[in-house]
Amino acid sequence: MQAVTQATLDFLKLYWAPLLCGVVIVAVLPLIVGYIVLIERKLMADMQARLGPMRVGPHGLLQPIADAVKLLIKEDIIPDDADKLVFWLAPVFSVGAALLAIAGLAFGPAFQIAQDLNIGILFVVGISALGIFGIVLGGWASNSHYSLMGALRSSAQLVSYETAAGMALVSGLLLAGTLNIKSIVEAQGTQGVWFGFLAPVAFFTYLVASIAETNRAPFDLPEAESELVAGYMTEFSGFRWSLYFLSEYTNMIVVASVATTLFLGGWLRPFANVRWMNFMDFLPPLLMIGIAGYCVLRMPKQPTRVQQIFMLAVAGLCFVVALVLAAPVLLPFVKPSLKESVAPFYAGIHGGFWFIFKVSAYLYFFMWLRFTIPRYRFDQLMRLGWHFLIPLSIINVMVVGVAIIVASYFKLQGWAMLLATTPAAILAVVAALVILSIDQKNQARQESAAASDFYAG
Amino acid sequence: MALFLLGVIGVIMRRNVIVVLMSIELILNAVNINLVAFSRLYGDVAGQVFALFVIADAAAEAAVGLGIIIAFFRNRETVLADEMDLLKW
Amino acid sequence: MLDKALFYFFAGIAVAGAALMVTRRNAVHSAIFLIATLLATAGIFLQLRAEFLFIVQIILYVGGIMVLFIFVIMLVNLDVALHQIKFARQKWVALIVTLALTAQVGVMFWTTGKMPGQGFPILTAAPANRLPPNAEAVAKSLFSSYLLPFEIASVLLLVAMIGAVVMAKKRE
Numbered sequence: 162m163q164a165v166t167q168a169t170l171d172f173l174k175l176y177w178a179p180l181l182c183g184v185v186i187v188a189v190l191p192l193i194v195g196y197i198v199l200i201e202r203k204l205m206a207d208m209q210a211r212l213g214p215m216r217v218g219p220h221g222l223l224q225p226i227a228d229a230v231k232l233l234i235k236e237d238i239i240p241d242d243a244d245k246l247v248f249w250l251a252p253v254f255s256v257g258a259a260l261l262a263i264a265g266l267a268f269g270p271a272f273q274i275a276q277d278l279n280i281g282i283l284f285v286v287g288i289s290a291l292g293i294f295g296i297v298l299g300g301w302a303s304n305s306h307y308s309l310m311g312a313l314r315s316s317a318q319l320v321s322y323e324t325a326a327g328m329a330l331v332s333g334l335l336l337a338g339t340l341n342i343k344s345i346v347e348a349q350g351t352q353g354v355w356f357g358f359l360a361p362v363a364f365f366t367y368l369v370a371s372i373a374e375t376n377r378a379p380f381d382l383p384e385a386e387s388e389l390v391a392g393y394m395t396e397f398s399g400f401r402w403s404l405y406f407l408s409e410y411t412n413m414i415v416v417a418s419v420a421t422t423l424f425l426g427g428w429l430r431p432f433a434n435v436r437w438m439n440f441m442d443f444l445p446p447l448l449m450i451g452i453a454g455y456c457v458l459r460m461p462k463q464p465t466r467v468q469q470i471f472m473l474a475v476a477g478l479c480f481v482v483a484l485v486l487a488a489p490v491l492l493p494f495v496k497p498s499l500k501e502s503v504a505p506f507y508a509g510i511h512g513g514f515w516f517i518f519k520v521s522a523y524l525y526f527f528m529w530l531r532f533t534i535p536r537y538r539f540d541q542l543m544r545l546g547w548h549f550l551i552p553l554s555i556i557n558v559m560v561v562g563v564a565i566i567v568a569s570y571f572k573l574q575g576w577a578m579l580l581a582t583t584p585a586a587i588l589a590v591v592a593a594l595v596i597l598s599i600d601q602k603n604q605a606r607q608e609s610a611a612a613s614d615f616y617a618g
Numbered sequence: 619m620a621l622f623l624l625g626v627i628g629v630i631m632r633r634n635v636i637v638v639l640m641s642i643e644l645i646l647n648a649v650n651i652n653l654v655a656f657s658r659l660y661g662d663v664a665g666q667v668f669a670l671f672v673i674a675d676a677a678a679e680a681a682v683g684l685g686i687i688i689a690f691f692r693n694r695e696t697v698l699a700d701e702m703d704l705l706k707w
Numbered sequence: 708m709l710d711k712a713l714f715y716f717f718a719g720i721a722v723a724g725a726a727l728m729v730t731r732r733n734a735v736h737s738a739i740f741l742i743a744t745l746l747a748t749a750g751i752f753l754q755l756r757a758e759f760l761f762i763v764q765i766i767l768y769v770g771g772i773m774v775l776f777i778f779v780i781m782l783v784n785l786d787v788a789l790h791q792i793k794f795a796r797q798k799w800v801a802l803i804v805t806l807a808l809t810a811q812v813g814v815m816f817w818t819t820g821k822m823p824g825q826g827f828p829i830l831t832a833a834p835a836n837r838l839p840p841n842a843e844a845v846a847k848s849l850f851s852s853y854l855l856p857f858e859i860a861s862v863l864l865l866v867a868m869i870g871a872v873v874m875a876k877k878r879e
Contacts, residue, residue, distance in 0.1 A: 172709060247735060279758045287762045290770035294742065297777055301735060309781060320774065621744070624725040636734055636780055640741050643772065644725055647748050650764075658755045666757050667853050673760075673767050674860050678867030680772045684779045685874035691783050 179274045186263060186274070194410040195225030201528050208532045219471040235399035240304055248302040252401045255295025255408035262289040262415045267342045269428050269512040281342035282334065282419060286327060289374075289415055292408060293319050299405070303396035314539055315383030318373055321546040322380075326370035328554035332363035332561040333423040346427030352574065353432075357424035359582045362557045362589045364424045366550055368526075371416040373546065375409060378531040382539050417523040418516075425519045428512030442490050445514045449483035452476075486510060548600045553593045560585040560592075621648035639683050646676045713754055721747035734780045738773060745769050759846075 173180070199214065199221065206213030214221030239248060265284040267273035278284055293316045300312020336356050337345040349355055357364040373380040397405060421427060430442065456476035463469045489510060537545065564585035568578045625644035650669045657665020724744035731737045745768050753761040 168709060244733070244735065247739065250739065280762050283762045283766075287766040287770060290766060293770065293774055294777070297774065297781075298735075298739070301777075301781055313778065313781070316774065316778075621721060621725050621748075624722070624729055634734055636776065636783070637729070637737050640737060640776060641729060643768075644728070644741065644744065647745065647768075650760075651748055651751055654752055654755050654757045654760060658757065664853075666760050669757075669760055670763060671856060671860055673763060674864060677767055677772050678864050680775060681871040682867050682874070684775055685871035687783065688779060689874045 178271070182272055183264065183274045187260065190260070190263070190411065191229070191407060192225070194407055194414075195229060197410055197413075197524065198228075198406075199225050201531075204525075204528050205532050208529075219468050229403070232399055232403040237400065238396070238398045240396050244302050244304070247298050248396075251295050251299035251302050252397060252404035252408070253295075254298060255292050256404045256411075258288055258291035258295065259408040259411035259415065261291075263411060263418075265342075266415065266418045267346070267422070267427070268418070268516050269510075270343070270508045272509065272513065273342070277341065277343065280340045282330065282345065282423065283340050285415060285419055286323075286330065289412060290319075290323055292412060295405070295408065299397065305396065308396060311383050315376060318376070318380065318383065318539075318542060318546070321543060322370045322373035322550070325546060325550035325554050326367055326374055328551070328558055329363045329366035329370060330419070330423060332360050332554070332558050333367075335558070335561050335565055336360060337423065342422055342427075345422060346429060349426045350429050352578070354576050354578065355424065355426040355429075357426075359578055360424070360557070360561055360586070362553070362586050362593075363561065364420070366554045366557065367420055367424065370546075370550060370554075371420060372527060372530065373542070375412045375416055375527075377413065377527055379534045379537050380542055381531075382536060382542065413524060413527060414520065417520045417527070420523055421516060421519045425523075426515075427519075428516040430511065430515050442511065443487075445511060446483040446487035446490070449479045449486060453479035453483065486514060544600070544604070549593070549597060552596050553589065556592045557589045560589045621645075621651070635687055636684075639680060639687070642683075643676055643680060646672055710754065714751065717747045717750035717754065720744070721751065735777070738777050738780060741776075742769055742773050745773065 202224075203213040203221070214224040217224045217227045239245070262285050264274040265278060265281060265288065267281075275281075275284070296319070297312050297316045300308045300310075300315075303309070333356050334340065334345075336352075336359055337348045339345060339348070352359075372378050376383060430444070453476040456472045456479065460469050460472040460476075463472055561582065564578075564581045568574075568581040571581070573581055622645055625641045625648060629638050629641045629645070650672055653665045653669040653672070657663060657669075721744050724740045724747060728737045728740035728744065731740065745764065749761045749764040749769070752758075752764060
């Protein structure tokens with residue numbers, strides 16, 4: 162007994178930081194996901210010239226809480242012939258896979274649950290592939306044909322785009338030279354240029370593939386065709402449905418984080434290692450002060466007293482965040498001796514800010530696409546994945562490899578590498594257009610030949 | 619070792635051909651554990667490389683096996699090993 | 708201490724999952740238990756410091772092969788199968804054969820432990836923090852000394868892919 166307690170204490174002493182990060186994430190994530198949904202509804206409303214949820218709380222800000230309460234107290238209906246074990250297990254699989262994938266990510270230089278994992282990015286990609294099981298088993302457990310078909314379609318889509326996404330990541334990884342997440346971001350720091358600029362075709366491919374991976378935007382046929390009436394989520398009500406929902410938005414965050422880490426520079430600020438651009442360090446606090454000022458300006462225009470007070474509260478909050486962000490930057494000026502001890506906080510807080518900023522930009526792009534582009538039909542979706550994206554990503558891998566060899570032969574580093582990779586990117590794009598034209602000729606020939614059976618299996 | 623024996627039981631004793639295939643995967647997995655454990659013991663990475671090949675090979679064989687099952691199912695509408703008696707005299 | 712506890716945890720799940728898998732009537736349940744066993748096996752790999760193999764197992768085996776299995780089970784599973792006997796006709800013979808095999812393996816372990824200097828080598832594994840980064844080590848070995856098997860494996864996978872597609876195609 163004594164040995165066990167001793168072992169537990171040792172474990173806690175070694176691993177307290179990851180455990181704390183894990184607890185924070187698990188506690189905070191459902192709330193964040195709820196507010197991402199609110200932001201999405203507000204954005205959708207804005208792009209459709211209306212206002213979105215406004216009733217619950219000031220400007221609809223308590224809407225996610227109302228939704229969560231509603232989902233929790235809803236009756237839990239299990240279909241009669243459904244397989245009890247699988248019915249219980251399916252949402253658990255989805256959520257488990259999504260949360261485990263979050264565990265492998267690094268949200269800042271020090272905020273990582275699986276510290277220094279040798280296979281960082283591969284771990285995240287592999288575990289998020291386990292989410293497919295949640296979908297397939299969910300469709301099976303519902304014991305209805307429509308759910309099963311929806312589930313099979315959705316998982317076929319996920320599996321197809323997983324290959325393309327993986328190959329796109331491989332092109333980025335060729336530039337990084339390692340799978341470890343912290344090392345990838347540091348490599349972008351030492352190169353001085355984000356890999357999204359060095360491998361733009363890979364970034365584009367990963368963007369499209371990740372939209373398909375998360376069943377979002379133009380590729381959301383399995384979940385929105387019948388608008389959840391006959392998708393794989395049909396028979397799940399209340400808390401089980403909210404688990405699926407949570408897993409979908411968590412997958413979005415995971416995919417955005419992977420893209421940010423590999424292509425957009427992770428937690429580095431723009432031009433991270435250029436000394437004379439250090440004034441950019443003042444951007445985060447200035448941004449927050451700007452938001453605070455905007456809130457103060459709009460305060461008199463609010464219709465009711467409650468909303469005016471609320472605006473002031475938001476302004477105050479932004480100001481406090483600005484102070485927190487500015488402290489590590491300004492203190493070294495005030496007291497030069499503090500520079501050393503402040504540095505890790507500085508990197509951590511500012512890194513977190515830039516990471517969240519980039520992930521939000523990526524998610525904003527997701528939402529923007531969702532409200533703008535019409536849905537793809539399923540066979541068009543599969544054709545896009547197999548006939549276009551996979552050849553494009555394979556060609557891109559080869560081309561980026563050649564570009565790296567050329568760059569190292571001429572000893573190009575950092576921004577100069579663009580000289581080698583841009584022709585490579587242009588080559589890949591030309592090859593892609595050639596493939597597209599061949600494919601369209603084939604498609605025209607096929608469609609005029611016979612009425613083929615697109616929805617088979 | 620236990621996994622290997624359970625897999626053998628599964629292969630011999632089940633009627634459903636798909637479960638038989640899954641038991642074969644179980645056997646291959648048991649072999650993999652053995653390989654990796656000994657690779658760690660001797661500090662040689664060759665064991666892990668071999669285990670990698672075993673996994674790739676298992677994937678190929680599962681794909682082909684399931685293709686055969688699907689083709690058979692289209693003809694005979696059954697997946698039970700007892701009823702697949704086309705070769706019986 | 709933690710190592711031992713983790714190993715027993717993963718090994719227990721693996722064996723329990725396998726035992727449950729070969730005895731379920733419902734094929735989907737068997738598949739789920741096989742997934743549990745495969746995940747536990749991956750955990751054992753991770754504990755043996757074979758990180759690359761851990762993630763390869765999860766991506767390929769669990770995320771690929773098991774998805775394939777579940778697809779096929781769902782396409783093929785008639786509810787009729789649920790009400791039939793699940794063990795083949797030769798079950799008692801099979802059980803006896805397996806027990807004989809187990810006994811043989813057990814005797815082998817027992818007697819080699821007793822022979823002087825010829826038992827299983829009780830070496831201690833290299834301490835974990837002196838191992839090179841695993842993915843690098845595997846990659847180095849894979850692309851230098853084992854390049855030919857690597858190429859042959861890719862040809863094998865290509866052949867398997869083509870074969871599976873041809874076999875599962877509908878007759879036009």
